[in-house]
Amino acid sequence: GESVGLHLPTLSVQEGDNSIINCAYSNSASDYFIWYKQESGKGPQFIIDIRSNMDKRQGQRVTVLLNKTVKHLSLQIAATQPGDSAVYFCAENIRGYKLTFGKGTLLTVNP
Amino acid sequence: EAGVAQSPRYKIIEKRQSVAFWCNPISGHATLYWYQQILGQGPKLLIQFQNNGVVDDSQLPKDRFSAERLKGVDSTLKIQPAKLEDSAVYLCASSTPWSGGSPLHFGNGTRLTVT
Numbered sequence: 001g002e003s004v005g006l007h008l009p010t011l012s013v014q015e016g017d018n019s020i021i022n023c024a025y026s027n028s029a030s031d032y033f034i035w036y037k038q039e040s041g042k043g044p045q046f047i048i049d050i051r052s053n054m055d056k057r058q059g060q061r062v063t064v065l066l067n068k069t070v071k072h073l074s075l076q077i078a079a080t081q082p083g084d085s086a087v088y089f090c091a092e093n094i095r096g097y098k099l100t101f102g103k104g105t106l107l108t109v110n111p
Numbered sequence: 112e113a114g115v116a117q118s119p120r121y122k123i124i125e126k127r128q129s130v131a132f133w134c135n136p137i138s139g140h141a142t143l144y145w146y147q148q149i150l151g152q153g154p155k156l157l158i159q160f161q162n163n164g165v166v167d168d169s170q171l172p173k174d175r176f177s178a179e180r181l182k183g184v185d186s187t188l189k190i191q192p193a194k195l196e197d198s199a200v201y202l203c204a205s206s207t208p209w210s211g212g213s214p215l216h217f218g219n220g221t222r223l224t225v226t
Contacts (some may be wrong), residue, residue, distance in 0.1 A: 031212065032212030034212075034214055034215075036217075041219070042219050042220075043115075043202050043204075043217030043218050043219045043220050044154065044202070044215075044217045045217070046214040046215070046216065049212070049214055051212070089153050089154075091153075093212045095212070096208065096212045096213065097159075097166070097167070098156055098159065098167055099144075099156065099215055100156070101153030101154050101155070102153050103152060103153050104151075104152070104153050
């Protein structure tokens with residue numbers, strides 16, 4: 001079946017640098033996308049979402065970009081901090097139905 | 112607002128035993144989900160409820176897994192009998208129902224170890 005996938009399983013950055021986490025999706029019918037952060041021993045925590053009628057959305061230190069032409073999603077984290085170290089998942093949804101997660105990227109922030 | 116509550120946090124059982132997990136969603140959230148997360152993987156949807164009705168249970172192994180949400184609030188997920196491959200974190204999530212999509216809010220999960 002169609003699924004969401006991530007290009008990089010691990011990403012290591014220096015504190016203060018910007019981080020970019022990428023995600024490829026294959027279901028062209030997906031109309032809603034979410035990025036989650038998961039710390040060890042905790043459930044996924046909502047970071048930011050974007051609907052298919054948008055190509056960019058900004059939050060506090062985070063930006064999500066959506067390129068529907070190539071079915072690509074990215075999460076940019078500005079001025080990465082040690083507290084940003086976690087596994088990041090993208091997830092896709094069709095009309096609020098059956099949110100499907102990718103495999104995740106482990107982000108490590110070095111002090 | 113209070114988050115999604117799950118219990119227990121940890122459970123260790125032997126294979127072929129039974130186990131049950133409990134979830135209390137965020138107040139007012141009509142949609143409730145159970146996800147299974149195997150170590151190193153993304154969460155996989157097991158079942159989705161809208162109030163007390165099942166919306167999707169296509170990935171629930173119905174020969175051994177069951178779930179209910181009798182009054183449209185709390186939910187329980189049961190495994191009977193458990194297999195070694197059921198070792199995972201079981202996450203409960205809730206959301207407001209909207210066809211345009213709304214964020215799921217997750218609990219911290221129950222970590223199940225089957226020996």
